[in-house]
Every structure is written in C-alpha cells, then in structure tokens.
Amino acid sequence: MADRVWIEDISKHEGKEVLLQGWLYNKRSSGKLHFLQVRDGTGIIQCVVFKGDVSPELFDLADRISQESAIEVSGIVKKDERSPLGFELGVSHLDLVHEAPDYPITPKDHGISFLMDHRHLWLRSSRQHAILRIRHEVIRAVRDFFDGKGFTLLDAPIFTPNACEGTTNLFSTEYFETRAYLTQSGQLYNEAGAMAFGKVYCFGPTFRAEKSKTRRHLTEFWMVEPEMAYCDLNQDMDLAEEFVEYVVQQVVRNRPNELKDVERDIEVLKKVKRPFPRISYSEAIEILHRKGNSTPWGEDLGGDEETLISEEFDRPVMIHRYPAKCKAFYMKGDPDNPDTALCVDMLAPEGYGEIIGGGQREDDYETLKDRILHHGLSPEVFGWYLDLRKYGSVPHAGFGLGIERAVAWICGLKHVRETIPFPRMMERLTP
Numbered sequence: 001m002a003d004r005v006w007i008e009d010i011s012k013h014e015g016k017e018v019l020l021q022g023w024l025y026n027k028r029s030s031g032k033l034h035f036l037q038v039r040d041g042t043g044i045i046q047c048v049v050f051k052g053d054v055s056p057e058l059f060d061l062a063d064r065i066s067q068e069s070a071i072e073v074s075g076i077v078k079k080d081e082r083s084p085l086g087f088e089l090g091v092s093h094l095d096l097v098h099e100a101p102d103y104p105i106t107p108k109d110h111g112i113s114f115l116m117d118h119r120h121l122w123l124r125s126s127r128q129h130a131i132l133r134i135r136h137e138v139i140r141a142v143r144d145f146f147d148g149k150g151f152t153l154l155d156a157p158i159f160t161p162n163a164c165e166g167t168t169n170l171f172s173t174e175y176f177e178t179r180a181y182l183t184q185s186g187q188l189y190n191e192a193g194a195m196a197f198g199k200v201y202c203f204g205p206t207f208r209a210e211k212s213k214t215r216r217h218l219t220e221f222w223m224v225e226p227e228m229a230y231c232d233l234n235q236d237m238d239l240a241e242e243f244v245e246y247v248v249q250q251v252v253r254n255r256p257n258e259l260k261d262v263e264r265d266i267e268v269l270k271k272v273k274r275p276f277p278r279i280s281y282s283e284a285i286e287i288l289h290r291k292g293n294s295t296p297w298g299e300d301l302g303g304d305e306e307t308l309i310s311e312e313f314d315r316p317v318m319i320h321r322y323p324a325k326c327k328a329f330y331m332k333g334d335p336d337n338p339d340t341a342l343c344v345d346m347l348a349p350e351g352y353g354e355i356i357g358g359g360q361r362e363d364d365y366e367t368l369k370d371r372i373l374h375h376g377l378s379p380e381v382f383g384w385y386l387d388l389r390k391y392g393s394v395p396h397a398g399f400g401l402g403i404e405r406a407v408a409w410i411c412g413l414k415h416v417r418e419t420i421p422f423p424r425m426m427e428r429l430t431p
C-alpha cells in the first residue's frame with residue numbers, strides 16, 4: 001500500500017503513488033470523470049476518477065459518495081497548473097470509511113445563526129479553516145516575539161477575588177463558601193511578575209460579561225499581556241508598535257494562501273510598518289470636531305469615534321493620555337496634566353477599532369490606595385497588589401492585545417465571532 005501523506009506536502013510526492021485520508025468536500029461529474037474535492041485538514045486536492053482507470057464498482061462508488069463522508073483515496077500525484085494547489089491526484093483506489101448522510105452545510109448560502117448553531121461542522125469549511133489557521137499563526141508570532149525578547153511566560157489565574165477592569169462586566173461564580181470572579185485581565189498578577197522577573201507576559205482566556213451585542217465583543221476572549229519593570233509610557237508604545245508590526249508581517253509571510261482564501265488585500269497589511277502615528281486624546285478630539293463629530297473633551301471614545309479617527313491613517317494609530325476618569329483605577333496620572341492618564345489605546349486601521357489597551361501603572365503606594373478607595377474597591381482585597389508599591393516599587397508598564405480583534409482585522413472580517421473556534425457571546429453558549 002502507498003504511504004499516507006498530507007495534502008499540504010503533496011508537492012514533495014509528484015509522480016508517486018500516495019494514500020490520502022480525509023473527507024469528501026465537494027464533487028462534480030462529467031460522463032467518464034468524477035472530480036472529488038478531498039480535504040484532510042491541511043488542504044483540499046482534486047482527485048480525478050477516470051472510468052477507464054478503475055473498476056465499475058469503484059467508479060459507481062465515486063458517483064454515490066456523499067459530502068463529508070470519510071474516505072481513503074490513493075493514486076498518482078500529477079502536476080496541474082489550473083488547480084490552486086498546483087497538483088491533482090489520478091485515483092486508483094477509493095475506500096469509504098464512513099458514510100455521512102445529509103450533511104447540513106451544503107455549498108449553498110446559509111444564514112449566520114444556522115452556521116453558528118452548526119459551528120462544530122462549520123469549522124470544516126475552507127474559509128473558516130483559513131481564518132483559524134491565521135489565528136494560529138498570530139498566536140505563534142505572539143509567542144515567538146516575546147520569547148525572542150527574553151520575556152518569561154507567567155500564567156495568571158482565571159479565578160480571582162477582585163476586579164481588574166471595573167465591576168460592571170464581571171462574571172461571578174460560587175467558590176466553596178465564598179465568591180470568585182472570572183478574570184478580566186491578567187495584568188495585576190503580571191505586575192507582581194514584572195517585579196520578580198523584569199519582563200513577563202501572560203496569555204490566556206479572559207472574561208467580560210459584556211451586555212453589548214456588537215461585532216467587537218465576546219464574553220470569553222484571549223488576551224496576551226506583556227508587563228515590564230523600569231518601563232514608561234513611551235517605551236511601552238515602542239514595544240506595542242514593534243510587536244504589532246511583527247505579528248502582521250509574520251502572517252503576511254507565512255499565511256499567504258489563507259489570506260487569499262479570506263480575500264484579504266495583502267497590500268494593506270504590508271503597510272503595517274513602524275513608526276505608527278501617536279496622537280494624544282486631545283488631538284483625537286480635535287480630529288473628531290474637524291470631521292463633524294461633537295464628542296466633548298472628557299468623554300470616552302466609542303466605536304464610531306474610533307472609526308472616524310482610524311480613517312485618517314493607513315496604519316494603526318496610538319492614542320495616549322485619555323482623561324483619567326475614563327480609565328481603570330491602576331493607571332498612573334500624567335504629572336504634566338493630572339486629569340489625564342499615562343495610558344494608550346491602539347486602533348487598527350480600516351475602522352477595526354481598539355486592538356490594544358495599556359499604559360503605565362500607578363507606582364506610588366498612597367496614590368494607588370486613594371484611587372482604590374475612590375473607585376469603591378476594597379483595600380483589603382488589593383492588599384497584595386499594594387504590597388508591590390511597598391517593596392521596591394519602580395515605574396512599570398504593559399498592555400493587552402485581544403487576539404480575536406487582531407485576527408478580525410488581519411483577516412478583514414466584520415465580526416469577531418468567526419475568529420475563535422467556539423465563540424461565546426451574550427446570546428451564544430452553544431455548541
């Protein structure tokens with residue numbers, strides 16, 4: 001029997017007989033020929049069954065075989081300039097491993113809620129496949145970037161006793177005799193890590209009970225968060241732009257076929273090169289006023305405002321120094337203007353909105369304690385966090401990138417729901 005190979009590696013086997021193990025993706029026939037589109041999880045290849053080459057039983061089987069049936073196919077690998085893969089298979093054997101009756105997702109159009117209900121099967125479609133391979137590439141690039149710079153990976157807990165990003169969107173759960181909250185961000189633990197390891201990152205799922213049904217919000221999403229000791233806001237922005245450039249260019253380099261499958265304009269992504277523009281919140285408000293949006297100074301920027309601002313630039317833009325009252329309790333105030341915080345949001349171009357949030361942290365014990373009280377939080381619960389300001393406190397900063405928002409932008413998708421294998425949103429907990 002021929003050796004089993006993966007479709008992705010098919011070019012290495014030109015002229016040889018190989019065995020493919022996969023599923024029938026699609027099929028068409030014309031008289032003496034059946035064209036089977038076979039997928040094995042690494043790619044799709046056209047397998048040609050020619051009546052003159054095979055037994056009548058096998059030719060008949062190729063005719064009857066249904067979409068998504070599991071099959072094993074063997075034959076000779078042939079060059080074929082017309083196919084996207086560059087190769088096809090001349091079939092000599094075909095085995096039905098498992099017959100799939102009435103596969104629900106047919107090549108015709110289906111509505112989004114039908115597809116979401118069938119997410120466990122929808123993952124097999126070539127477009128979803130491409131998006132999730134790009135997600136994998138993004139995650140690989142994220143890890144390579146920080147590992148290559150000597151950051152230590154330090155995982156933050158999922159069960160926490162306190163809020164990080166405000167109390168309005170916390171998921172709470174029973175924890176024996178007490179309550180626990182699902183983490184909104186690993187940042188506070190990262191700060192302890194930065195004081196122990198100098199530079200750290202955490203990468204894991206984070207949770208927000210977002211009541212908003214927007215195209216940018218999930219209730220469970222993955223965030224990568226670096227944190228550095230002896231780091232100020234400018235150095236934090238330097239790292240953020242180098243990081244985003246690296247991630248995008250790795251995808252452009254390593255996943256050109258998948259970007260083509262999702263019909264992404266690669267030229268737009270190639271422009272994502274440093275330096276990225278940096279503007280203050282006040283400058284952002286001026287841009288908005290010039291464009292006829294009347295958001296007053298002091299108000300947070302919403303999705304519409306972010307779109308208007310990002311339209312002005314052909315690469316991501318960093319907005320720094322928001323009004324302190326729009327931001328979380330841990331942000332360090334700007335010594336030059338205490339009403340503003342030393343924070344930064346990075347907005348992706350083309351109206352994709354915020355992909356990164358971060359900044360410099362308050363490192364003074366008394367100031368931080370006041371802010372905790374001012375935000376109605378408990379100094380007892382944050383005792384450990386305050387300790388970091390007691391024992392060798394230094395300026396430190398970091399940021400968080402939402403993986404799904406980044407993937408949506410890189411793939412050019414309207415909604416984040418297709419960027420994670422099984423999305424969790426306000427109205428979706430299944431499959």
Ligand code: 4AD
Binds near residue numbers: 165226
């Ligand atoms: O701006 P956020 O809330 O920042 C933090 O959590 C900081 N503690 C991070 C840090 O400094 N270490 O969230 C960071 C990013 C956002 O820019 C966005 O990309 C993503 O997380 N994000 C979401 N993605 C999907 N669905 C949601 N509901 C999201 N909320 C935030």
Ligand code: MG
Binds near residue numbers: 354356357
């Ligand atoms: Mg934010």
